[in-house]
Amino acid sequence: MxxxxxxxxxxxxxxxxxxxxxxxxxxxxxxxxxxxxxxxxxxxxxxxxxxxxxxxxxxxxxxxxxxxxxxxxxxxxxxxxxxxxxxxxxxxxxxxxxxxxxxKREEVTQARQSTASGSQREGLILKWLLGINAVMFAVEFVTGWLAQSTGLIADSLDMFADAAVYGVALYAVGRSSKVQLNAAQLAGWLQLILAFGVISEVIRRYLFGSEPVSTLMLIMGAIALVANVICLSLIHQQKESGAHMKASWIFSANDVIANAGVILAGLLVTWTGSRYPDLVIGFIIGLVVLNGARRILQLKA
Structure with a gap:
């Protein structure tokens, strides 16, 4: 009984x-x-x-x-x-x-250990994501500036936003759903600000001119794509463990799309000799980042 x-x-x-x-x-x-x-x-x-x-x-x-x-x-x-x-x-x-x-006390101990193990897994994944995106931001921003590519600059700022998001999500690991949601909301507002910054840079380069280097765009775009596919695979198993992890998944998925766009723009710049493919992809990445911010700000705990 x-x-x-x-x-x-x-x-x-x-x-x-x-x-x-x-x-x-x-x-x-x-x-x-x-x-x-x-x-x-x-x-x-x-x-x-x-x-x-x-x-x-x-x-x-x-x-x-x-x-x-x-x-x-x-x-x-x-x-x-x-x-x-x-x-x-x-x-x-x-x-x-x-x-x-x-x-029994033993059951409580096992339950505590299981919960702690899940938080440790999340924390380890987020540390990897934070490190990858921080390094890629620095490398891609410098390359984008040298290549005069709004697509690479936009993508690098997206990487910066991701690094910030993973840092915020890392803070939220093991905390309440309310704290996780607040962390995701903070990340969403950060991405919103950077989205408008990306779009502004595209407009500035459209008005004052640029000469994107397609070779650098292709090489850097491919490297960034590999990095983001790795990030996406790392976070896949944990994407539903809280709003903070869901936000991280959205960011990584957006990045893969953006990287593919940069590679396409590099090919079009090579083929046409025009700067407009780069400006267009930079603007599109800005819109993707903006939509990601919207989705994150709509997250429920």
């Missing part, structure tokens, strides 16, 4: 003597009880984030474990089960409490 938490927050259970170590848990321990919920409509990480947001306001705080394929949520908590269940039911995901009762 499964242990049940009663409405007066006192728990009782029937069981054999070998379970006596968990029959009378310390009610003052942070995670003395475990409640398991079946959530039929939890079929993607978006529902996971919704549940995390709903339970963030529970005091004292809870520790969560998700099994999306099995549609199961495990909530480690104190004697506040009566506060948790209504919040789960209010989400409209069909949540039902399958069991609740005292929990």
């Amino acid at each position: 499964n242990p049940k938490c009663c409405s007066n927050d006192k728990c009782s259970e029937t069981g054999n003597s070998e379970n006596s170590a968990v029959d009378a848990p310390d009610k003052h321990a942070k995670y003395a009880y475990l409640s398991e919920f079946r959530v039929p409509k939890m079929d993607c990480p978006a529902e996971e984030r919704l549940i995390r947001m709903a339970l963030e306001t529970v005091e004292p705080g809870v520790l969560l474990q998700f099994d999306i394929p099995q549609r199961q949520v495990r909530v480690f908590h104190t004697v506040n089960a009566n506060e948790i269940a209504p919040k789960m039911h209010s989400l409209g995901l069909g949540a039902s409490l399958t069991k609740t009762g005292p929990v």
Whole structure:
């Protein structure tokens, strides 16, 4: 028979003597009880984030474990089960409490370690992304300036925005969904500012002239494309783990598109001998960056 938490927050259970170590848990321990919920409509990480947001306001705080394929949520908590269940039911995901009762300390330790492991993976990925984009920004900006290419300059500023975003996302790892959303919003505003800066540079070079060097555009564009494909592959598995990681995914996807555009512009400059393909791709990258900022600012936790 499964242990049940009663409405007066006192728990009782029937069981054999070998379970006596968990029959009378310390009610003052942070995670003395475990409640398991079946959530039929939890079929993607978006529902996971919704549940995390709903339970963030529970005091004292809870520790969560998700099994999306099995549609199961495990909530480690104190004697506040009566506060948790209504919040789960209010989400409209069909949540039902399958069991609740005292929990062994070993299970809590394992859950903590699993959560910490996920945050460590996110942190490691973001450090790699931050390093790649910071280096590529410096290299591509200098190359773009020497090549008089608005496409490369625009792409390098996009890299700078990405590096800043990954730094902000790195700060948000392991923090609440609200903090993650605020980090994503900050990144979105930064990208919005840089988008307008890119478009302004295109207009300036259109008015005052430029002579882009197609060879440098092609070489640098190809290098940047490889770098961003690596970034995209690194972040793919973690893109749904929070708004901060979703923003990082959007940035990297935009970069791959921009790099392909720079390569195309380099080919057209070589073929036509005109500077206009470079100006056009620089303007388009500016619009892509602007759209990425819009998408990020619309993210929900």
